[in-house]
Amino acid sequence: MRALTLVPGDAGSLEVRDVPEPEAGPGELLVEGLVMGVCGTDREIVAGEHGRAPDGEDRLVLGHESLGRVLEAPDDGGFSTGDLVVGVVRRPDPVPCGACARGQFDMCRNGRYTERGIVGRHGYGSERWTVEQDYAVRVDPALGDLGVLVEPASVVVKAWAQIDAVGGRAWFEPERVLVTGAGPIGLLAALVGVQRGLDVHVLDRVADGPKPDLVRRLGATYHVGPSGGVMDELEPDVVVEATGARQVVLDAMSRTSHYGVTCLTGVSSAGRGIQVDAGALNRDLVLENDVVVGSVNANVDHYRGATEVLAAADRDWLAGLVTRRVGLDDAHDALRARPDDVKVVLDLAPST
Amino acid sequence: MRALTLVPGDAGSLEVRDVPEPEAGPGELLVEGLVMGVCGTDREIVAGEHGRAPDGEDRLVLGHESLGRVLEAPDDGGFSTGDLVVGVVRRPDPVPCGACARGQFDMCRNGRYTERGIVGRHGYGSERWTVEQDYAVRVDPALGDLGVLVEPASVVVKAWAQIDAVGGRAWFEPERVLVTGAGPIGLLAALVGVQRGLDVHVLDRVADGPKPDLVRRLGATYHVGPSGGVMDELEPDVVVEATGARQVVLDAMSRTSHYGVTCLTGVSSAGRGIQVDAGALNRDLVLENDVVVGSVNANVDHYRGATEVLAAADRDWLAGLVTRRVGLDDAHDALRARPDDVKVVLDLAPST
Numbered sequence: 211m212r213a214l215t216l217v218p219g220d221a222g223s224l225e226v227r228d229v230p231e232p233e234a235g236p237g238e239l240l241v242e243g244l245v246m247g248v249c250g251t252d253r254e255i256v257a258g259e260h261g262r263a264p265d266g267e268d269r270l271v272l273g274h275e276s277l278g279r280v281l282e283a284p285d286d287g288g289f290s291t292g293d294l295v296v297g298v299v300r301r302p303d304p305v306p307c308g309a310c311a312r313g314q315f316d317m318c319r320n321g322r323y324t325e326r327g328i329v330g331r332h333g334y335g336s337e338r339w340t341v342e343q344d345y346a347v348r349v350d351p352a353l354g355d356l357g358v359l360v361e362p363a364s365v366v367v368k369a370w371a372q373i374d375a376v377g378g379r380a381w382f383e384p385e386r387v388l389v390t391g392a393g394p395i396g397l398l399a400a401l402v403g404v405q406r407g408l409d410v411h412v413l414d415r416v417a418d419g420p421k422p423d424l425v426r427r428l429g430a431t432y433h434v435g436p437s438g439g440v441m442d443e444l445e446p447d448v449v450v451e452a453t454g455a456r457q458v459v460l461d462a463m464s465r466t467s468h469y470g471v472t473c474l475t476g477v478s479s480a481g482r483g484i485q486v487d488a489g490a491l492n493r494d495l496v497l498e499n500d501v502v503v504g505s506v507n508a509n510v511d512h513y514r515g516a517t518e519v520l521a522a523a524d525r526d527w528l529a530g531l532v533t534r535r536v537g538l539d540d541a542h543d544a545l546r547a548r549p550d551d552v553k554v555v556l557d558l559a560p561s562t
Numbered sequence: 563m564r565a566l567t568l569v570p571g572d573a574g575s576l577e578v579r580d581v582p583e584p585e586a587g588p589g590e591l592l593v594e595g596l597v598m599g600v601c602g603t604d605r606e607i608v609a610g611e612h613g614r615a616p617d618g619e620d621r622l623v624l625g626h627e628s629l630g631r632v633l634e635a636p637d638d639g640g641f642s643t644g645d646l647v648v649g650v651v652r653r654p655d656p657v658p659c660g661a662c663a664r665g666q667f668d669m670c671r672n673g674r675y676t677e678r679g680i681v682g683r684h685g686y687g688s689e690r691w692t693v694e695q696d697y698a699v700r701v702d703p704a705l706g707d708l709g710v711l712v713e714p715a716s717v718v719v720k721a722w723a724q725i726d727a728v729g730g731r732a733w734f735e736p737e738r739v740l741v742t743g744a745g746p747i748g749l750l751a752a753l754v755g756v757q758r759g760l761d762v763h764v765l766d767r768v769a770d771g772p773k774p775d776l777v778r779r780l781g782a783t784y785h786v787g788p789s790g791g792v793m794d795e796l797e798p799d800v801v802v803e804a805t806g807a808r809q810v811v812l813d814a815m816s817r818t819s820h821y822g823v824t825c826l827t828g829v830s831s832a833g834r835g836i837q838v839d840a841g842a843l844n845r846d847l848v849l850e851n852d853v854v855v856g857s858v859n860a861n862v863d864h865y866r867g868a869t870e871v872l873a874a875a876d877r878d879w880l881a882g883l884v885t886r887r888v889g890l891d892d893a894h895d896a897l898r899a900r901p902d903d904v905k906v907v908l909d910l911a912p913s914t
Contacts, residue, residue, distance in 0.1 A: 309733040309821070317732040317851050319820045372731060376853065379727035380669040381661040454848075456840040468671045469661070477849065480842030488808040490832035495856035496806075497829065499669050501728065502854040504847035 213336035214246070214541050214556070215269040221258035224545065226538055229271065232340045239289055239341050240282040241297070243558035245358045245535075246335045247275030248544050249394070250477070251328060256545050262329045273335025273556075274299045274327035277349065277358040287343040294353070296360040296517075297334055298345040300325050300507055316368060316507040325507075337558055347513040350521045356528045358555055359398070363516035364508035366398040366450075369473045371512065373448055376501045377471045384447035384471070385409055390437060390462055391452035392421040394531060394553045395475055397428075399450040401523055404428050408448075413440050413458075419550040424530050441465035454478030463502050464491045470500045477506075565688035566598070566893050566908070567621040573610035576897065578890055581623065584692045591641055591693050592634040593649070595910035597710045597887075598687045599627030600896050601746070602829070603680060608897050614681045625687025625908075626651045626679035629701065629710040639695040646705070648712040648869075649686055650697040652677045652859055668720060668859040677859075689910055699865040702873045708880045710907055711750070715868035716860035718750040718802075721825045723864065725800055728853045729823045736799035736823070737761055742789060742814055743804035744773040746883060746905045747827055749780075751802040753875055756780050760800075765792050765810075771902040776882050793817035806830030815854050816843045822852045829858075 211231055217223035234240040252272055255261035263270040276297045283289040302310030303322035310318050327333020349357035377384065387403045389396045392414035403410040410430035414421055417434045425432040433440050437458040441449075442465060451462040454476030462472050494500065508516070520528060534554040536544040544554050563583055569575035586592040604624055607613035615622040628649045635641040654662030655674035662670050679685020701709035729736065739755045741748045744766035755762040762782035766773055769786045777784040785792045789810040793801075794817060803814040806828030814824050846852065860868070872880060886906040888896040896906050 308735060312733050314732045317821055321820060372851075375731035376728045376855070379724060380666045381664050383660060451844075454841070454844060456844070459844040460840050468673060469669055474844055474848050476844065478841035478844045480839055480845055482841060483837040483839050485835040486838040486840060487832055487835050488812050488838060489806070489830035489834060492803075492806060492808070492811040492826055492828065492830045492856075493832055495854065496826050496858050498856060499724075499858060500856045502847065503728070504844075504850060504852045506848050506851060 211337040212538060213271045214273060214538065215271050216256060217268055218255065218261035218263055218270050219258050221256070224256050224542060226541060229336065232338055234282055234340045237284060237287065237343050239280050239295065239343060239346055241278035241295060241339050241341060242281050243334060243337050243339055244277045244279060245355050246273040246556045246558055247358045247361065248554045248556060249275060249362065253545055253547060255328065260328070264330055264332060270327070271332035271336055272327050273333035274325065275358055275361040276334030277355060278334070278339065281338070284343065289343060289346065289348065294349040294351055294357050295341070295346045296349055296357055296513065297326060297339070297341040298347065298510055298513055299328065299361065301331065301345070314509055316509040316512070335556065335558070337560065345510065347510065347517060349517055353520055356520065356525070356532070359394070359520055359528060359531065359553070360513060360516045362394045363398050363519050364512040365475065366395060366402055367515040367519060368508040368512040369399060369450060369475050369505040370402050372503045372505045373471050373473050376503050377448070380469070386411065386444060386446045387448040387450065388413060388441065388444055388446035389450045389452060390458050391476060392425060393452060396450070396452035397424055397531060397552065399452060400425065400428055400430050402519055404430060405519065405522060411444055411446065413437060416549070420530065420533055420552060424527070424552070427527055437461040438465060447471070449473070450475060452476050456482070456484050460486060460491070464494050466498070466500055468498045470498060472500070472502045474502065474504045563689040564890060565623045566625060566890065567623050568608060569620055570607065570613035570615055570622050571610050573608070576608050576894060578893060581688065584690055586634055586692045589636060589639065589695050591632050591647065591695060591698055593630035593647060593691050593693060594633050595686060595689050595691055596629045596631060597707050598625040598908045598910055599710045599713065600906045600908060601627060601714065605897055605899060607680065612680070616682055616684060622679070623684035623687055624679050625685035626677065627710055627713040628686035629707060630686070630691065633690070636695065641695060641698065641700065646701040646703055646709050647693070647698045648701055648709055648865065649678060649691070649693040650699065650862055650865055651680070651713065653683065653697065666861055668861045668864070687908065687910070689912065697862065699862065699869060701869055705872055708872065708877070708884070711746070711872055711880060711883065711905070712865060712868045714746045715750050715871050716864040717827065718747060718754055719867040719871060720860040720864040721751065721802060721827050721857040722754050724855045724857045725823050725825050728855050729800070732821070738763065738796060738798045739800040739802065740765060740793065740796055740798035741802045741804060742810050743828060744777060745804060748802070748804035749776055749883060749904065751804060752777065752780055752782050754871055756782060757871065757874060763796055763798065765789060768901065772882065772885055772904060776879065776904070779879055789813040790817060799823070801825070802827060804828050808834070808836050812838060812843070816846050818850070818852055820850045822850060824852070824854045826854065826856045827858070
């Protein structure tokens with residue numbers, strides 16, 4: 211069967227290759243791959259900046275945003291042939307830390323986890339794949355291929371869970387949220403904000419393309435402009451930062467209202483300094499009892515929450531997030547970002 | 563009677579003056595002032611940088627770290643003549659925010675609170691003062707004058723409560739804590755860490771004076787050196803930042819271990835930039851699920867917790883925190899910081 215593979219660390223190695231058929235072990239599902247979502251992490255791996263093949267292998271099968279249909283399922287696990295499923299990305303180390311031992315592998319303390327399609331495990335970018343039942347999540351069939359949004363939505367559900375947890379240390383009835391960045395994570399974070407009845411604002415640097423309309427169709431407000439000015443104008447109770455851009459991150463941290471909660475979800479590059487009034491940043495965080503919480507990855511509970519968020523969303527709006535759908539043969543094209551991309555997905559079905 | 567007063571905003575105005583005797587209203591205690599603690603906020607007020615007199619008055623009675631003995635108490639409030647008491651600093655606005663309405667005025671959202679000896683209310687720096695019973699906390703008589711440490715300890719108890727709350731969003735069994743700054747807040751934070759059975763480390767910039775010995779007597783480890791190196795060496799699970807120094811704050815935010823919790827308690831001056839790799843800071847916070855929480859002030863529950871922390875501490879060690887005791891007539895001297903100061907207290911009893 212065909213799979214999208216590369217040699218981690220080798221920027222020119224992305225290639226669709228024939229690989230052996232997977233075999234489902236005990237407690238595992240055999241799944242027909244339908245679509246695979248592409249995100250910035252995939253592009254980093256393709257660029258040779260990130261990723262690790264399984265031990266003893268040279269090539270890694272890419273793909274951590276999955277959607278497939280069950281071909282074979284064990285009798286006892288609650289899955290049936292034909293179910294739409296998404297596979298969870300991260301697996302704890304066999305010698306788990308205290309968090310991993312409790313199913314909170316998204317909060318791993320020792321860093322020895324593996325991740326499908328990223329670190330030490332093959333991904334979901336193949337015509338067929340297997341997954342342990344305990345790391346598979348069933349998707350409402352009405353969602354269809356939009357189930358590929360479960361993984362990014364799981365990251366957002368985890369981020370909101372962090373906001374709830376840190377906000378809940380005292381009275382917390384937020385009214386206004388600012389989401390910085392109108393990519394898939396930002397737009398899904400805005401969706402959750404709207405589902406919660408909040409006054410949702412989204413800031414991005416582009417004034418055209420599909421993003422402004424997607425935000426407006428949610429009933430949220432779209433902003434373009436310097437993040438500092440928008441923060442000062444809105445005084446949001448909650449900020450979900452999804453750009454990773456240095457100045458936006460700093461504004462998101464330092465310009466909330468009293469008892470502000472800033473959740474950082476964007477991964478930025480290190481290596482370049484900017485001038486920061488660190489005294490003012492500290493003073494603001496202390497005197498306002500502000501919190502900044504970083505959030506990455508998601509555990510099985512967050513995936514389940516993500517299926518609920520998507521099931522409750524407008525189907526047409528979700529479909530608007532998928533701005534390109536590309537066949538496996540055009541994978542190189544899918545993995546090159548275009549300015550108007552929101553979510554690009556790869557079609558894993560054999561072209562007929 | 564005599565009181566330590568000044569005109570907020572006027573750096574040369576600190577003066578011990580005769581002021582009218584206070585009268586206890588309904589539900590209030592009349593208290594004989596015993597000692598008043600001096601902290602950085604007092605020095606900022608004396609320097610004209612901070613503070614506000616009560617509406618309609620020019621002068622503010624200084625003092626928010628209090629200890630007194632009850633002279634008169636209502637029949638129904640649970641206080642008796644002779645009780646040692648500490649007065650709470652902050653009062654909510656008559657039109658409270660959602661947090662203030664729930665007694666969480668330390669988490670005030672609208673900033674319209676008043677604070678005794680700081681903002682809009684006379685302080686406790688007088689031979690006699692009154693306090694509402696609901697804002698008075700009884701102190702174990704065995705503590706004696708060391709009860710003046712209840713207010714700074716309340717700030718520390720609140721900070722630890724924030725650490726527990728944000729740390730508790732997933733599995734959290736911290737082992738190592740680094741406290742940056744060996745002033746009263748830092749040392750009391752270290753005390754709480756030791757009381758919790760943690761491996762406690764304290765970083766300060768001075769290698770001599772009373773601080774190293776105070777840390778060692780706690781059973782904690784004293785460090786002098788650049789904060790970045792100490793952070794990297796220790797990889798603490800929790801950092802309590804109590805210096806407000808720019809570089810220390812940034813290192814405390816960005817160099818914790820996975821799922822690190824950094825609690826900022828030091829108030830720094832704004833206005834000077836330093837070069838910061840904001841991308842690396844953000845990346846570290848996100849990929850490690852780190853939290854940075856600012857913490858200021860304390861509510862009545864934290865004051866009660868503080869009396870328990872002090873009651874459980876070694877009395878001689880606590881006495882070692884009070885490095886100068888100065889009469890009211892020498893208030894100017896008390897309010898000038900010396901390098902070896904930990905806690906300076908003013909004796910409010912009339913000199914005989």
